[in-house]
Amino acid sequence: MVRSNENSAFVFYGLFMELFKKKVHQACVDVVNEKISYLKKLIDELQQGAKNDSKSTAGDKHETARAMMQLEQEKLTKQLQQYLQFQQQLKSINTDQPLAQIMQGALVQTHTSVFYIAAPLGKVFINETEIMVLSATAPIVSAMKGKKVGEEFTFNQAIYRIENIL
16 A cells, blocks of 8 residues: 555656756746847847937947947847747647656756756756756756766766756
8 A cells, every 4th residue: 555655656746857857948938938038129229229310410420329229239139039949949849758868858856957958048946946947958967967866966166966857
């Protein structure tokens, strides 16, 4: 009988972690979509400003302002392209697929931290739990590669023990 309860607890924990992974993934999608919307809005505002500004002819000041607006638009467009790429990376992840190894789409729980290997977004919080969202090429992910549940890896002189991979 005790074994049955232990098994039920394990199944419950597994289901909880799968739901947690889906929440983490959705939070990442939301962050990326919000950033894309924000960047598009800024680019649109700059384009409108450029159209309105082109009606004025104030000489050198006009040309300098126009050049600065063009540089800002190029910077924002680069950021937008980057976030569109992050969006595609997130779309390619199947959160229903269980993972046994550390790779794109893995949620890695260590004894001290939680990492989601998806896109370089930084920290995301789910119910006060901090999750570091990283790209598959991040140095700490390289330190994890090839490790399995129960194994340890070292990064920046800190030792991490892998407790779960989803």
